[in-house]
Amino acid sequence: MSQALTENPVVPINAPQPVTGERKGLTKKEIAADHPTWCPGCGDFSILALYFKLIEKRKLWHEKITTISGIGCSSRFPYFVQSHGAHFLHGRALPFASGVSLSRPDLHVFAFSGDGDAFSIGGNHFTHTARKNIKMTLVVMDNQVYGLTKKQTSPTSPLGFKSKTDTWGAVDYPINPSKQAIAVGATFVARTSASNPNHVLATMEAAMDHDGFSFVHCLSECVEFYEGAFDAANPRKGGAFNEIPKTHDVTDELAAYKLAGADFPGNFGIFYKVNKPTKNVKEVEINKAAQSKFAGQKDWQILQKTFDRMK
Amino acid sequence: MSDTVSDAPTAGGAKKVSRISEAVIRIAGNSQDGIQAIGGFLARLAGRSEQEVMTFMTIPSTISGGPSIFQVRIGSGEVLTSGDDADVLLAFYQHSYEGHINSLKKRGVVLYDSDHVTPKPEWENDYRHVGIPISSLTVEAIGGTAKDKGKNIYSLGLIARMFDLNVTKLEKLIGERFTGKDASILNNALAAFHAGYANSPSNLLETFQFAESQKKGVPQVVMNGNEAIAFGLIAGGVRFGAGYPITPWTDIMEILRRELPKYGGSFIQCEDEIASISMALGASFAGRVAVTGSSGPGISLKTEAIGWAVMAEMPLIVINVQRGGPSTGMPTNIEQSDLNIATFGGHGDAPRVVLAPANVEDCFYMAIEAVNVARKYSVPVMFLTDQGIATRIEAFAAPDLEKVCQDITPDLTPVPAHKPYDLSASDGVTQHVKPGTRILDGKYPIATGLEHDEYGHPTGSPKLHMQMNAKRRKKLQAFGATLPVPKIYGPPEGNVLLVGWGSTEGPLCEAVDRSRAAGDSVSSLHLRHINPLPNGLENIFSGFNHVFVVEMNDEGLYGYGQLGAVLRARYCEAKIQGINKTDGLTWKVKEILENIKTKLRQ
Numbered sequence: 086m087s088q089a090l091t092e093n094p095v096v097p098i099n100a101p102q103p104v105t106g107e108r109k110g111l112t113k114k115e116i117a118a119d120h121p122t123w124c125p126g127c128g129d130f131s132i133l134a135l136y137f138k139l140i141e142k143r144k145l146w147h148e149k150i151t152t153i154s155g156i157g158c159s160s161r162f163p164y165f166v167q168s169h170g171a172h173f174l175h176g177r178a179l180p181f182a183s184g185v186s187l188s189r190p191d192l193h194v195f196a197f198s199g200d201g202d203a204f205s206i207g208g209n210h211f212t213h214t215a216r217k218n219i220k221m222t223l224v225v226m227d228n229q230v231y232g233l234t235k236k237q238t239s240p241t242s243p244l245g246f247k248s249k250t251d252t253w254g255a256v257d258y259p260i261n262p263s264k265q266a267i268a269v270g271a272t273f274v275a276r277t278s279a280s281n282p283n284h285v286l287a288t289m290e291a292a293m294d295h296d297g298f299s300f301v302h303c304l305s306e307c308v309e310f311y312e313g314a315f316d317a318a319n320p321r322k323g324g325a326f327n328e329i330p331k332t333h334d335v336t337d338e339l340a341a342y343k344l345a346g347a348d349f350p351g352n353f354g355i356f357y358k359v360n361k362p363t364k365n366v367k368e369v370e371i372n373k374a375a376q377s378k379f380a381g382q383k384d385w386q387i388l389q390k391t392f393d394r395m396k
Numbered sequence: 397m398s399d400t401v402s403d404a405p406t407a408g409g410a411k412k413v414s415r416i417s418e419a420v421i422r423i424a425g426n427s428q429d430g431i432q433a434i435g436g437f438l439a440r441l442a443g444r445s446e447q448e449v450m451t452f453m454t455i456p457s458t459i460s461g462g463p464s465i466f467q468v469r470i471g472s473g474e475v476l477t478s479g480d481d482a483d484v485l486l487a488f489y490q491h492s493y494e495g496h497i498n499s500l501k502k503r504g505v506v507l508y509d510s511d512h513v514t515p516k517p518e519w520e521n522d523y524r525h526v527g528i529p530i531s532s533l534t535v536e537a538i539g540g541t542a543k544d545k546g547k548n549i550y551s552l553g554l555i556a557r558m559f560d561l562n563v564t565k566l567e568k569l570i571g572e573r574f575t576g577k578d579a580s581i582l583n584n585a586l587a588a589f590h591a592g593y594a595n596s597p598s599n600l601l602e603t604f605q606f607a608e609s610q611k612k613g614v615p616q617v618v619m620n621g622n623e624a625i626a627f628g629l630i631a632g633g634v635r636f637g638a639g640y641p642i643t644p645w646t647d648i649m650e651i652l653r654r655e656l657p658k659y660g661g662s663f664i665q666c667e668d669e670i671a672s673i674s675m676a677l678g679a680s681f682a683g684r685v686a687v688t689g690s691s692g693p694g695i696s697l698k699t700e701a702i703g704w705a706v707m708a709e710m711p712l713i714v715i716n717v718q719r720g721g722p723s724t725g726m727p728t729n730i731e732q733s734d735l736n737i738a739t740f741g742g743h744g745d746a747p748r749v750v751l752a753p754a755n756v757e758d759c760f761y762m763a764i765e766a767v768n769v770a771r772k773y774s775v776p777v778m779f780l781t782d783q784g785i786a787t788r789i790e791a792f793a794a795p796d797l798e799k800v801c802q803d804i805t806p807d808l809t810p811v812p813a814h815k816p817y818d819l820s821a822s823d824g825v826t827q828h829v830k831p832g833t834r835i836l837d838g839k840y841p842i843a844t845g846l847e848h849d850e851y852g853h854p855t856g857s858p859k860l861h862m863q864m865n866a867k868r869r870k871k872l873q874a875f876g877a878t879l880p881v882p883k884i885y886g887p888p889e890g891n892v893l894l895v896g897w898g899s900t901e902g903p904l905c906e907a908v909d910r911s912r913a914a915g916d917s918v919s920s921l922h923l924r925h926i927n928p929l930p931n932g933l934e935n936i937f938s939g940f941n942h943v944f945v946v947e948m949n950d951e952g953l954y955g956y957g958q959l960g961a962v963l964r965a966r967y968c969e970a971k972i973q974g975i976n977k978t979d980g981l982t983w984k985v986k987e988i989l990e991n992i993k994t995k996l997r998q
Contacts, residue, residue: 115838119853148810148834151682163842164853169831170842171681173674174704180638180671184678184686185831187662188636192682192831210674213667368662375657385801387658388630392794394572395617396444 110144128279128305153182159199159226176207179214194221200241215271217364222292228307236310263345273299274357280319318350329354412602418471420479424492427464430548435466442470443618443791446609451789452478472607476902480984537591546588553592621785626651628763633804635661637687638675645691645717669697683806683830689715703742708843711770718782729980730784733949735958738778750927752780754901757792785899810834815850816841823874824867876928886919889939894920907988951976
């Protein structure tokens with residue numbers, strides 16, 4: 086039998102890592118690739134720096150990381166990281182990342198996206214990747230505006246936001262990404278803000294460790310087209326960074342939904358976290374059941390059995 | 397069946413026993429009568445009897461019911477098409493009888509269910525009528541009202557009697573079909589079969605015996621085109637796929653979903669067409685050629701991602717089981733109108749490989765070729781079949797699976813350095829290292845849809861855009877140069893050359909045979925590689941006065957079908973003309989012959 090993709094002999098990432106004596110953990114210099122093309126002051130710089138820190142802290146190797154994105158300012162991300170990267174279509178990072186996750190259990194799969202990419206053009210995939218609980222981490226850098234195309238209304242723009250497509254102020258009700266994620270069955274839903282680096286790092290780490298689809302909604306200010314959008318969530322700008330109370334039961338879906346629904350600036354931290362079998366595991370189980378009848382046989386012998394019935 | 401060899405001595409009361417080398421049987425009823433099952437049994441029996449066989453079916457696009465036919469042509473010699481006209485028409489209803497009597501040869505036998513069909517006196521001279529109360533005899537045989545269930549198997553018994561088919565083999569086939577089901581179901585089926593077979597041959601006017609097959613000793617497998625593709629992909633080493641249901645592609649995804657787990661692979665049903673090609677590309681990026689596929693509108697939805705695969709140079713197989721278009725079009729009809737979208741679909745300059753298998757056996761081997769071409773040239777491969785070949789059953793020599801099955805497990809050995817888009821690569825041919833591979837110089841690649849430098853990082857450089865466009869073009873030109881000049885069917889020089897592609901190979905070859913038998917100078921050329929085209933076609937064209945490109949698509953604004961327009965653009969050859977139709981049905985040989993005559997008069 087050839088090497089099965091869903092049962093890779095390469096050690097799965099949630100198995101204990103072997104001791105790798107000769108290799109030291111990567112330094113920030115080794116992880117960084119192109120200098121980011123973002124505008125000075127963009128919130129995305131902070132998230133990139135914390136992704137580097139995550140790789141450094143958790144001693145991840147270049148070759149074990151896949152950094153995947155769609156289209157938008159946020160989605161330039163893979164070019165700035167020394168890892169196996171893919172810059173895919175607008176809105177389609179999640180199904181692409183699902184293809185990686187389902188065929189290679191030995192890899193870390195990180196997808197980076199923006200509010201337009203994840204919730205507008207890619208909205209359908211957000212729903213279905215979450216409900217299937219495909220193992221990966223999705224970080225959405227939400228600036229509540231289309232930045233790359235220079236200031237159009239986004240699906241998270243608040244009512245009244247003046248953009249080039251709503252010069253009189255946005256009229257469409259914005260979506261609440263965390264509520265949506267909980268409602269469609271995501272098993273890890275957290276909210277953070279680029280203005281609070283320690284919180285971002287802790288959230289990304291918890292997301293990475295979650296065995297399932299983990300969604301991190303990260304506020305990330307666009308200083309060019311929506312300056313001051315998140316001041317109310319930034320204590321340095323006179324706002325309040327309200328962390329979810331320690332007493333919150335992260336497995337309580339209704340409580341999570343309520344916390345996620347609070348008016349802006351809302352709450353930060355892990356709203357919801359439950360353990361459900363991932364699609365990855367379910368597919369492996371399907372394979373094991375199917376293969377149990379063919380133990381020790383080569384692929385051509387299995388196919389021969391099928392052809393013998395087609396005579 | 398026209399080639400009756402001799403009249404054998406009368407047996408068992410039948411008026412006449414004729415030895416035949418082939419027969420065309422058309423079964424007409426409604427889609428829920430199980431007529432496909434009869435056809436399937438006959439096709440499998442032919443396969444096991446080392447005969448050639450080809451089937452043709454139509455299905456309504458309604459959810460349940462509606463007229464439907466299944467035609468099967470069985471031959472002891474070569475069978476190229478499912479046959480223009482039937483020798484025997486089995487008609488279950490008045491509409492089946494009236495709607496299909498025209499497809500019967502003059503003096504052919506119409507076997508009708510006299511419970512439902514009232515024959516028309518004006519047709520009784522032209523066709524030999526045999527009325528049998530199939531519905532009530534089935535009920536008599538297996539009891540119950542059963543809403544006409546079982547009359548298909550009863551009819552199979554009738555046909556078995558009429559053509560002196562091998563009863564033991566048919567019983568075995570029926571047994572295999574109902575394996576795992578309740579024993580009473582199998583017993584009922586066998587009871588219905590024997591009741592049909594027990595019909596006195598004297599009722600049947602004439603019975604037939606097939607001549608010995610000319611290809612004794614060759615074990616065969618029997619399957620339709622969709623099955624051949626699915627198993628070809630598995631043999632080729634594909635272990636991941638993703639798709640969304642749409643007719644007539646769906647069978648392939650159902651087979652792969654069921655079969656791939658046996659091989660440690662997975663086929664994922666996605667939320668939409670775009671997600672499926674994206675997921676397949678993710679899996680290809682992750683290390684092994686993946687497959688997606690669709691039909692009609694689904695292909696349109698995938699075109700953006702195909703452009704990405706061209707730009708990112710990602711291997712991928714896209715199966716396109718063509719149906720009538722545009723838009724929702726004619727979902728269960730045959731058409732060859734996706735050559736343009738397969739070859740040119742999408743924005744920008746996006747060269748990709750387009751393959752079109754010519755028959756069911758070719759579906760199997762060409763699927764393996766698609767895997768290897770996609771891998772070698774790191775390019776998306778469009779695999780064009782159509783509704784006709786998808787559902788057509790053929791028997792072909794059983795492949796030597798130990799030899800053809802291949803393992804394409806990714807190699808994750810560390811490399812010193814890697815440029816995914818190395819411009820110095822010979823003929824522009826490069827492959828990606830797979831994620832999980834350590835790159836010792838610490839520079840990791842990006843697969844991207846942006847124009848890029850050799851590492852996959854974005855560039856706005858006009859020079860690099862031109863170089864990368866040339867790289868993506870040159871590798872396909874290099875592939876084109878490896879293709880053998882296709883063989884001409886018939887003499888290499890003459891008056892008329894018919895050019896076809898995809899599923900029309902059989903009717904074209906038969907058109908050549910019949911033309912030549914009538915003294916006309918006609919040959920044919922069949923293209924399986926659509927993009928790039930093989931070299932050397934101009935030399936072939938130069939040997940003929942007329943080149944007629946026969947396609948099941950519209951003649952277009954300027955009078956040429958889709959392949960015809962490509963060939964004219966490529967060769968600037970004024971003698972290339974089109975023979976086109978879009979009636980949603982496969983070419984009948986006589987239609988091709990009539991079209992040749994009309995074209996030659998023009």
